[in-house]
Amino acid sequence: MLIGILLLLISCNKNDTVSTTDLTFIGLSKSTSTYSGKQAAEYFELLCTFSKTTAGFFPPQVARAYGYVGITGYEAVFNGIPNATSLSNPLNGLGADLLPKADKTKAYNWALAYNAATAEIIRKMFLQALSKINAASLDSLVKSYSNRLSVGEDSNVILRSIQFGKDIAGAIYTYSTTDGGDLSYLDPFQLPYTKPTDSAAWVPTSAIQNPVSPKWGNNRPFLIQNVSTTQPSSPIPFSTGVNSEFYSQALLVNNQVKMNSAEQIEITKYWADDPFNTFTPTGHTFGILSQILQENRASLEKSVIGFAKLSIAENDAFICCWKGKYQYNLIRPVSYIKKYINPAFTTVIGTPPFPAYTSGHSCEMGAGSKIFISLFANENGDYTFTDYSQLKYGLSVRNYTNFNSMADECAKSRLYGGLHYPMDNDKGLQVGRAIGNNVNTIIILPSNIH
Amino acid sequence: MYLLSLLMVGFSCNLKKNSAIDDVQRIATLSEKAVQIREERFNLSTKIRSIEDSLFKKVQTDTFHLKKLLDSLNSIKVKVLEATQLLADSIKIEMDKAMEKRSTIEGYKNSFDKEMKRKLRVVTIR
Numbered sequence: 001m002l003i004g005i006l007l008l009l010i011s012c013n014k015n016d017t018v019s020t021t022d023l024t025f026i027g028l029s030k031s032t033s034t035y036s037g038k039q040a041a042e043y044f045e046l047l048c049t050f051s052k053t054t055a056g057f058f059p060p061q062v063a064r065a066y067g068y069v070g071i072t073g074y075e076a077v078f079n080g081i082p083n084a085t086s087l088s089n090p091l092n093g094l095g096a097d098l099l100p101k102a103d104k105t106k107a108y109n110w111a112l113a114y115n116a117a118t119a120e121i122i123r124k125m126f127l128q129a130l131s132k133i134n135a136a137s138l139d140s141l142v143k144s145y146s147n148r149l150s151v152g153e154d155s156n157v158i159l160r161s162i163q164f165g166k167d168i169a170g171a172i173y174t175y176s177t178t179d180g181g182d183l184s185y186l187d188p189f190q191l192p193y194t195k196p197t198d199s200a201a202w203v204p205t206s207a208i209q210n211p212v213s214p215k216w217g218n219n220r221p222f223l224i225q226n227v228s229t230t231q232p233s234s235p236i237p238f239s240t241g242v243n244s245e246f247y248s249q250a251l252l253v254n255n256q257v258k259m260n261s262a263e264q265i266e267i268t269k270y271w272a273d274d275p276f277n278t279f280t281p282t283g284h285t286f287g288i289l290s291q292i293l294q295e296n297r298a299s300l301e302k303s304v305i306g307f308a309k310l311s312i313a314e315n316d317a318f319i320c321c322w323k324g325k326y327q328y329n330l331i332r333p334v335s336y337i338k339k340y341i342n343p344a345f346t347t348v349i350g351t352p353p354f355p356a357y358t359s360g361h362s363c364e365m366g367a368g369s370k371i372f373i374s375l376f377a378n379e380n381g382d383y384t385f386t387d388y389s390q391l392k393y394g395l396s397v398r399n400y401t402n403f404n405s406m407a408d409e410c411a412k413s414r415l416y417g418g419l420h421y422p423m424d425n426d427k428g429l430q431v432g433r434a435i436g437n438n439v440n441t442i443i444i445l446p447s448n449i450h
Numbered sequence: 451m452y453l454l455s456l457l458m459v460g461f462s463c464n465l466k467k468n469s470a471i472d473d474v475q476r477i478a479t480l481s482e483k484a485v486q487i488r489e490e491r492f493n494l495s496t497k498i499r500s501i502e503d504s505l506f507k508k509v510q511t512d513t514f515h516l517k518k519l520l521d522s523l524n525s526i527k528v529k530v531l532e533a534t535q536l537l538a539d540s541i542k543i544e545m546d547k548a549m550e551k552r553s554t555i556e557g558y559k560n561s562f563d564k565e566m567k568r569k570l571r572v573v574t575i576r
Contacts, residue, residue: 207502269492276531277491297553349492350499386563388545391481392538394488397570 020083025104029157032080033449035111037303039145040073041290043118044307046141048283050122052275054129056185058212059352059360062280063318064181065125067222069118070311072172074304074445075099076117076165080110081301083446087308090442091222094175100167109153109161111300115145116165124173129185180219190215196329200238202355203335211354217323223442226316230434232324232427235357238331240340247340249421253333254341257348257418264416268348270395271361271413277349278393281361282314285368287389292376295385302449306375313367313439317432321363322354324431330357333421347418358428359420362411366432367439369407374440377403407432470561473548478569480541487534494530498523 047069051062071087078084079102088096102108119142123130130138150158176182184190189210195201202211221227239246260268273281289310293303333356337345354360369381377383381404391397400406411425420428501520505513552559 204506206499207506209506269488274495276495276527277488291549294549295553350495386566388549391477391545391570392484392541393534394481394484394486394537397566 020085021079021081022104023082025102026080026082028105028107029080029110031082031301032077032110032304033299033301035114035149035300037293037298037300039111039114040118040300040303040307041294042141043069043073043122044286044290046137047122048279048287049137050126050130050134051280051283053131053134054126054185056129056188057275057280058188059281059364060213060216060318060322061181061185061188063282063314063364064176064179064184064219065122066282066286067311067315068125068172068176069121070307070309071222072121072169073114073118074308075172076113076168077110077300077304080108081305081446081449085444087312087443091312092224093178093220098175099171100164102164103160106160107154107157108164109149109157112146112149112153112158112161113165113168114300114304115142115149116162117169118165120166120169121172124169125176126185127183178220181216184213184216188212199240200331201329202331204353205332205334205351206353208353211326212352213322213354214326217319217326219319221316221319222312223316223438225438225442226435227320227323230320230431230438231327232358232431235328235330235421235427236423249423250333250336250341252422253415253418253420254337254345256415257345260348260416265348266396267409267413268417270390270398271410272349272417273361274350274352278390278395281364282318284389285314285365286310288387289368289372289375291387291389292372292385296376299449301446302375305445305449306371309374309439309443309445310368310371312443313371313436314364316439317364317367317435318360320431320435321358321360321428324358325355325360328357329355330424332356333418337418345418349417349419351419356420357424358431359411359414359424360428361414362407362420362425362428363432363435365407365410366429367436368432369403370433370436370440372403374436380404469551470548470558470565473544473551474562474565474569477541477544477548477566480537480544481570484534484537484541487530487537490530491534494523494527498527 044066047066051057051065057065071091074087078086086096086099088094088099119138122138123135126134146162190213191210193210193214195203195211204210217227236245236249241247256264269277271284273279273284278284279287286307289306293306296302298306332351334345334347334351352360372383373379373381381402383403384399384401386397386399387406388397407429411429414420414425415422498520501516501523505516505520548562552562
């Protein structure tokens with residue numbers, strides 16, 4: 001009897017924290033699935049441009065901006081998705097009390113709520129750094145969707161939806177300010193920072209003399225498990241001995257760059273993802289997701305779920321990766337090879353200004369690939385698609401048949417480029433995949449959606 | 451009657467194919483220019499990197515000319531970025547139209563992808 005009462009209490013308590021959307025409330029409005037997902041894709045495209053063109057937005061800062069934009073979009077519309085729950089429960093430090101609640105007795109236009117919320121959070125993510133040109137593009141996009149979506153809509157519904165979207169964006173922004181990365185684009189090098197000086201330590205590889213965001217690993221992740229359970233083991237011990245395992249790793253990089261085929265150089269450039277030449281790493285991964293969603297004519301419902309999962313994974317992948325980078329603070333192959341193996345060594349593309357172990361690209365794409373698999377593929381990751389996302393920047397068009405092999409290629413590109421030791425890529429992929437799996441396991445969002 | 455329907459089906463297939471061929475041609479023309487600009491970008495990055503490296507290591511004692519060269523390369527960089535973005539926007543417009551057709555017009559996707567493979571270098575990863 002007592003056990004029964006206890007079980008009942010536990011079950012009631014559980015329902016309180018993860019209550020799904022109210023079907024009667026959903027019935028008052030058009031559901032989120034009735035709207036096109038193109039709107040979401042357009043906002044993420046704009047976000048990519050902003051990230052590319054705003055000073056201080058290095059890969060971690062970009063992933064963070066995408067992170068909050070993704071979860072804001074979802075929170076603005078999840079009330080219009082059957083069996084959906086707010087992310088306030090699983091997300092670290094968010095909590096239901098921080099988020100405004102929709103009035104369950106009234107109707108909403110969820111696409112308008114999305115429009116207002118996403119525009120507002122993007123504005124807030126760039127705040128002081130938003131250029132006039134970018135601000136104008138954002139205004140134009142929000143206005144265009146606002147006009148289109150308001151046609152034939154009740155004026156109270158319009159106002160209520162827009163206000164709800166803005167309130168959600170405001171609340172998520174407030175949540176974001178305590179994660180350790182607020183306004184980090186103003187101080188991306190987090191100075192003062194004392195660089196370790198031992199032989200194994202990172203040294204500048206370009207004119208940028210300080211490494212990017214050395215304290216980023218202390219930031220609050222969306223999921224605690226993404227940092228606490230996924231940290232890589234120590235790298236192979238540093239050594240300059242020609243018979244050492246470390247030397248072998250560096251020698252492998254040196255020989256690979258020497259022997260690169262034209263195809264391997266193309267792969268390096270394709271995954272370069274630096275803001276000047278192409279996009280940012282996160283921008284590339286989101287570009288792929290946008291394209292696949294559009295090809296599937298995904299609704300706003302499917303789109304916000306996809307973007308939210310990828311946002312959480314990418315934000316946390318960079319926090320986790322950066323934690324490891326500054327814990328081990330490992331010298332880049334270019335610095336080691338020039339000093340101990342081949343003074344004339346040059347990389348195919350520029351080495352980014354932060355330590356080697358583990359590879360950020362491998363980590364973020366490892367995480368992203370697991371999200372893609374959960375959204376589109378079978379458990380082996382099989383899915384055939386052509387990545388056209390880089391065509392506009394003059395890069396090749398690549399056809400993939402499996403998300404895991406796409407992630408493998410991304411990781412290998414860093415070896416071909418001479419930027420990372422093989423161990424950086426292998427561990428980065430492993431960590432990233434663990435993060436992606438965590439997101440898929442912990443963030444339970446409705447499946448079988450279109 | 452049967453022959454007429456066959457003709458109409460054939461005609462409509464041909465229309466889709468022709469439309470895809472035209473679309474890909476436009477994209478391919480723009481893409482050729484994008485490839486050229488991309489090479490400029492990568493070459494420019496390499497040059498800038500090399501000068502910055504020399505400046506940092508003080509390989510040459512007279513850094514005045516190197517600094518001047520770096521400034522001029524950085525100003526070219528801005529122009530190249532603008533040209534890149536203009537071209538990227540044009541390609542995006544064409545690709546958006548094609549993507550819309552790929553997901554709405556039956557048969558277009560196959561024709562488009564086939565033609566893209568023919569015109570552009572599409573690499574298949576397994």
